[in-house]
Amino acid sequence: MTIDLDDLRFYRGIHALEPEEDLPAIFELAVPRFLGMCEKLGLKSTLFSIAEDLRWPEAVSSLRSAAASGHEIASHSSTHRYELSRRSADFMKAETAGSRHALEDATGSAVTGFRGPGYNLSDGLLAALKDAGYEYDSSVLASPAYWAARAAVIGWMRLTGRKSSSITGRGRDFCRGRLPFVWPARLGGLREFPITSGGLGWMPLIGTTLAAGGAMSRHIARCANRLPFVNVEFHALDFMDIDIDRLDPRLRVEPALRIPLADRTSAFETALQSLADGRRPALLRDLSAINPLEPGFR
Numbered sequence: 332m333t334i335d336l337d338d339l340r341f342y343r344g345i346h347a348l349e350p351e352e353d354l355p356a357i358f359e360l361a362v363p364r365f366l367g368m369c370e371k372l373g374l375k376s377t378l379f380s381i382a383e384d385l386r387w388p389e390a391v392s393s394l395r396s397a398a399a400s401g402h403e404i405a406s407h408s409s410t411h412r413y414e415l416s417r418r419s420a421d422f423m424k425a426e427t428a429g430s431r432h433a434l435e436d437a438t439g440s441a442v443t444g445f446r447g448p449g450y451n452l453s454d455g456l457l458a459a460l461k462d463a464g465y466e467y468d469s470s471v472l473a474s475p476a477y478w479a480a481r482a483a484v485i486g487w488m489r490l491t492g493r494k495s496s497s498i499t500g501r502g503r504d505f506c507r508g509r510l511p512f513v514w515p516a517r518l519g520g521l522r523e524f525p526i527t528s529g530g531l532g533w534m535p536l537i538g539t540t541l542a543a544g545g546a547m548s549r550h551i552a553r554c555a556n557r558l559p560f561v562n563v564e565f566h567a568l569d570f571m572d573i574d575i576d577r578l579d580p581r582l583r584v585e586p587a588l589r590i591p592l593a594d595r596t597s598a599f600e601t602a603l604q605s606l607a608d609g610r611r612p613a614l615l616r617d618l619s620a621i622n623p624l625e626p627g628f629r
């Protein structure tokens with residue numbers, strides 16, 4: 332199980348809303364709720380964290396205490412630029428090696444994994460990750476349905492004269508053969524842990540699709556249940572609520588925020604209990620250290 336700690340400012344950028352006061356709300360509100368759910372279910376998670384958020388003391392103490400309770404800290408880059416995969420080698424180095432060192436220094440925990448902003452990858456970015464000493468990547472989201480939906484939103488915004496900070500990305504990265512069904516996979520010399528997708532259009536196993544509960548999330552969870560390896564992805568936003576947390580109502584454009592927090596959390600717990608049933612939950616860093624060719628590995 333993984334969570335990307337994307338601050339609200341990135342969603343405002345995606346939907347071309349003007350910036351708001353810079354507050355560590357996700358670390359004060361979302362992360363404690365998420366960790367509370369993990370504790371209730373007896374699960375540990377990988378927290379993909381953005382290094383520039385370490386400027387907030389609340390972020391440092393939140394990540395340190397998560398690491399002390401057995402969760403994993405991994406990198407979600409230094410500044411979460413959606414176009415990171417297209418930038419120069421020097422920029423990529425600052426975002427990969429730089430974030431790794433900053434997160435390790437601040438949390439005292441080894442950082443061996445990376446997830447790219449917006450699931451965007453390139454050969455250059457994979458090479459930068461390898462040079463920076465990462466052992467695994469978990470950026471692949473093999474979901475043509477997700478890619479098509481994102482491209483449609485960005486295209487519509489462009490037509491209506493608004494510019495999203497997100498990018499469409501390369502469609503082929505979201506149609507990577509049957510990678511999600513073959514584990515372990517390697518990509519660019521690193522162990523790759525794709526985010527699980529399944530069912531019609533390869534719907535992604537993420538907070539947004541699980542939040543609604545009902546037939547679609549049951550279908551995705553049922554398809555995922557047949558796979559030998561399952562990698563669920565949440566976002567900090569999945570644990571925020573427009574009314575309870577007094578967020579800008581315009582953020583309701585994010586589908587998960589249209590559902591009350593209590594209903595979402597209950598849908599997450601039901602899905603996670605079913606996915607964890609009969610499995611051995613593990614942190615990505617521990618899985619990346621295992622040699623799958625060893626006898627007895629399954």
Ligand SMILES: [Zn+2]
Binds near residue numbers: 335337448449
């Ligand atoms: Zn992100």
